[in-house]
Structure formats: structure tokens, C-alpha cells
Amino acid sequence: xxxxxxxxxxxxxxxxxxxxxxxxxxxxxxxxxxxxxxxxxxxxxxxxxxxxxxxxxxxxxxxxxxxxxxxxxxxxxxxxxxxxxxxxxxxxxxxxxxxxxxxxxxxxxxxxxxxxxxxxxxxxxxxxxxxxxxxxxxxxxxxxxxxxxxxxxxxxxxxxxxxxxxxxxxxxxxxxxxxxxxxxxxxxxxxxxxxxxxxxxxxxxxxxxxxxxxxxxxxxxxxxxxxxxxxxxxxxxxxxxxxxxxxxxxxxxxxxxxxxxxxxxxxxxxxxxxxxxxxxxxxxxxxxxxxxxxxxxxxxxxxxxxxxxxxxxxxxxxxxxxxxxxxxxxxxxxxxxxxxxxxxxxxxxxxxxxxxxxxxxxxxxxxxx
Ligand code: F6R
Numbered sequence: 145x146x147x148x149x150x151x152x153x154x155x156x157x158x159x160x161x162x163x164x165x166x167x168x169x170x171x172x173x174x175x176x177x178x179x180x181x182x183x184x185x186x187x188x189x190x191x192x193x194x195x196x197x198x199x200x201x202x203x204x205x206x207x208x209x210x211x212x213x214x215x216x217x218x219x220x221x222x223x224x225x226x227x228x229x230x231x232x233x234x235x236x237x238x239x240x241x242x243x244x245x246x247x248x249x250x251x252x253x254x255x256x257x258x259x260x261x262x263x264x265x266x267x268x269x270x271x272x273x274x275x276x277x278x279x280x281x282x283x284x285x286x287x288x289x290x291x292x293x294x295x296x297x298x299x300x301x302x303x304x305x306x307x308x309x310x311x312x313x314x315x316x317x318x319x320x321x322x323x324x325x326x327x328x329x330x331x332x333x334x335x336x337x338x339x340x341x342x343x344x345x346x347x348x349x350x351x352x353x354x355x356x357x358x359x360x361x362x363x364x365x366x367x368x369x370x371x372x373x374x375x376x377x378x379x380x381x382x383x384x385x386x387x388x389x390x391x392x393x394x395x396x397x398x399x400x401x402x403x404x405x406x407x408x409x410x411x412x413x414x415x416x417x418x419x420x421x422x423x424x425x426x427x428x429x430x431x432x433x434x435x436x437x438x439x440x441x442x443x444x445x446x447x448x449x450x451x452x453x454x455x456x457x458x459x460x461x462x463x464x465x466x467x468x469x470x471x472x473x474x475x476x477x478x479x480x481x482x483x484x485x486x487x488x489x490x491x492x493x494x495x496x497x498x499x500x501x502x503x504x505x506x507x508x509x510x511x512x513x
Contacts (some may be wrong), residue, residue: 150270151500153298153390154505157486158349163303164479165342166292167310168335175331178318184287185269190322193243197268199259200247201510202485203301203385204308207273208247208376210478211312218320218476225226228255229513232262242268245315249296249304250509251279258513260285273311275304289315298501299508300389302486305382306345309479313338337472340481347484351468355484358449358465359491362416369410369417369446370397370485371437373430376420379478383418383485389503390493400437413445418488420481421452421459426474431458438462451481 149155173179196215198208208225215223226236238244244263248256251274260270260281272285275293282288291307291500304473317334320326326334362368368387372380380397385396398407400419411417419438424431435458441449442462449465453471469480493500 150355151298151490153302153490153500155262156296156298157305157483157490159294160303160306160483161342161346161349163291163293163307164310164345165339166294167307168314168338169292170334171314172335175211175334176328178314178321178331178335180289180314180318182287182289183271183315183318187322189269190243190319192241193221193319194241196221196243196245196319197236197263197430198223198225198236198245198247199228199256199263201227201228201253201255203305203382204247204249204253204256206378206382206385207305207308207312208245209317209381210309211245211247212376214313214316214475216317218316219323219325221319221323226259227371228253228259230238231372236262238263238266238268240267240269242266244268244270246260246270246272246281246285247273247308247312248281249275249291249293249301249308251276252509252511253281253283253303254511254513257281257284271315273308273315275307285455296402297508299503300386300489300500305482306479313476318410328456334473337388337476341472341476344472344480345483348469348480352484352487354465355467356491359488360495363492365393365416367394367396367410367415369394369407369415370420371403371417371434372397373400373434374422375475375478376422379420379481379485380418382482383420383489386486386489387492388499389506390489390498391496392498392504393492403437403440403457408440408444409442411444411446415446416449417441417446418449418451418485421450421456423453423471423474423477424458425471431456434457435462450485
């Protein structure tokens with residue numbers, strides 16, 4: 145069942161190139177238009193939506209945080225992302241023109257289900273992004289876009305996350321297509337970039353041995369910090385969550401720009417800090433700022449673990465450990481940048497003797513509020 149792997153998690157990490165490719169399959173026609181037939185919410189309603197609200201928990205919430213960047217950038221519709229467990233209790237402002245997107249691997253998460261029920265009671269349309277056919281969340285939604293990750297057995301989510309990202313990018317492009325802010329040639333270009341990602345994830349997977357060795361060397365650490373900016377910020381949060389769940393270590397993700405507003409006080413001699421570096425192309429201002437952050441924390445003794453694009457030489461002098469990822473368009477970087485963090489957490493958990501597929505106190509689907 146584990147196809148030769150020691151753990152389901154390792155198998156599922158390895159399946160990511162295929163999962164990503166499968167989630168794209170059949171969703172673009174010969175003319176370069178997205179054909180999301182499952183999205184049974186009328187074009188008129190999608191055109192009139194005045195905001196998008198994403199609700200989800202845990203790893204799916206991190207996918208939602210990344211989706212916000214893509215949705216706002218490609219469609220110019222305001223987008224909010226909220227933890228499903230907080231959503232209905234603050235009396236959120238919703239109406240018929242709000243498009244709510246509920247992201248859930250299992251489709252059974254009670255917090256997310258209650259959030260979507262609340263949204264529908266307010267007259268909003270709900271689109272589910274889900275990996276489990278016929279589960280409760282898609283059944284209770286107005287429409288569903290399935291991710292095609294295949295069954296995810298390990299409690300810690302890996303391949304489902306990457307496919308949730310792909311689905312979110314597709315929804316963002318589709319909204320752009322319907323509303324006329326994204327045209328077929330642009331959509332085709334992004335789809336082409338997305339189609340490349342599968343091979344790029346494969347390449348990342350082939351270069352993970354140094355990351356595993358590094359993880360083993362950190363097995364007796366107490367804390368690891370993760371920093372990122374822009375779409376790298378949710379990636380940092382996801383890296384920290386994986387480490388908490390699997391290695392039972394204290395881990396926190398920060399927006400790198402927040403460092404000086406408090407977290408830098410935590411930095412001490414030999415503290416491992418993982419930094420997800422934005423592409424030096426694209427928003428190069430952010431790249432330069434994060435290079436300064438790396439210098440600042442290193443000057444205070446941190447052990448810097450730097451995840452940076454191939455060809456990004458500016459970071460090299462300040463990286464105690466340098467993990468290379470392929471160059472991708474800025475918004476798509478999380479699809480490759482998350483993979484080393486998954487491998488890192490999995491290997492640390494193994495080194496600490498933890499049960500990788502079944503971390504203590506956790507369940508694969510959380511069906512209580
Ligand atoms: C993290 C993890 C959880 C789930 C969360 C939502 O590795 O597995 O944080 O992401 O419980 O679950 P779904 O996506 O099934 O709603």
C-alpha cells in the first residue's frame with residue numbers, strides 16, 4: 145500500500161508532481177479557455193461578485209492565504225481569508241454578491257462546514273475546493289472544484305495542499321476570464337507555467353538529500369523559526385505547522401517584515417531560521433529586503449537555512465544552508481518552495497522517533513467544532 149515507502153507521507157510527498165498535473169488535466173480547452181464545468185455558479189453571478197471570502201482550517205487555510213494574492217492580482221476583486229473556526233462568530237458581512245470559497249481536503253471539517261452553512265444562510269454562493277468526492281462540504285455547496293490529489297492517508301497534508309493551490313489558481317483565472325480581466329492568451333500562459341510546475345516539483349524532490357541531512361542534524365533543537373514575504377509568508381506558516389505537527393517542536397512562521405516589530409528578539413546563537421526568499425525577478429524590492437533580514441538575523445547568531453531560486457546569488461554569502469528551488473513566476477513559487485519544508489519536517493519527525501503518519505493528538509478529519 146505504501147508502494148515501498150516507509151510512510152504514507154513520503155509516498156504522498158513523492159506523488160506531488162502527478163497530483164499537480166492531474167488537477168490541471170482537462171480544465172483548459174483548445175482555444176486556451178478554462179472549462180471548469182463543475183463550477184455551476186452562473187457567469188452573471190461571478191461577474192457581479194463584489195468580494196471573495198475564503199474559509200478553511202490549518203493547511204487549507206494557508207492555501208487560502210496564497211489564493212488571496214492570486215485572486216486580487218488577477219481579478220482585482222477584494223478577497224478576505226478567514227479561519228473557518230472564527231468566521232461565523234464575528235457576524236461577518238456577507239450577502240448575495242459575496243462569493244465564498246471553502247477549501248477542505250477531507251470535505252468533512254466541521255468548522256469549515258459550519259462556516260459555509262452560515263454563508264449560505266446569508267444568501268452567498270459557496271464554491272468548495274475539495275479532494276474527497278461526494279463528501280459533506282461539496283454536497284452542501286453550490287458548486288465544487290475537485291482537486292485530484294488522490295487519497296491522502298498521512299494525517300499531515302502534503303499533496304492535497306499543492307493541489308489546493310493549483311485549484312485556487314484555476315479559480316482565480318476563471319474569475320478573471322468571466323469578468324474579462326484575464327484573456328485566453330494570458331490564461332494559456334499561466335496554464336503553461338502551471339503545467340511546468342509538475343516537472344519542477346520533481347526536480348526539487350530529486351535534490352532533497354541535503355535537506356534530510358540538515359533535518360537530522362537539528363533533531364535536538366527546541367525551536368525553529370520560518371520567515372517569508374508575499375506568497376512566501378503563508379509558505380513559512382505552512383512550514384512551521386508541518387514541524388509542530390510532525391516533529392512536536394516549537395515552530396513559528398513570521399512575515400519577514402514583522403521581524404523588527406518583535407520576533408527578532410527571539411533570535412539567539414545557533415537558532416535555526418528558515419527563510420523563504422522571493423524571486424529576485426518580479427518584486428525585486430521584496431527580495432532585497434529579505435536579504436537584509438537574513439543578514440540581520442545572521443549577525444545575531446542565527447543559523448540561516450535559505451530557500452532561494454536557482455541563480456539567486458545575492459543570498460549565498462549569508463546562507464549557512466542553501467536550498468535551491470527552480471525559478472517560477474512569482475505567484476506560483478509556493479508550489480515549489482513548500483516541498484523542502486515538507487521533507488524537512490518529515491525527516492525531523494523520523495529522527496526524533498515520532499510516528500510520521502499518525503502524529504499524536506491529531507486526526508485526519510476533524511468532525512467536531
Ligand atoms: C495539516 C493538516 C490540517 C488540515 C485541517 C483542514 O497538515 O492536515 O491542518 O489541513 O485540519 O482539513 P481539511 O482540509 O480536511 O478541511
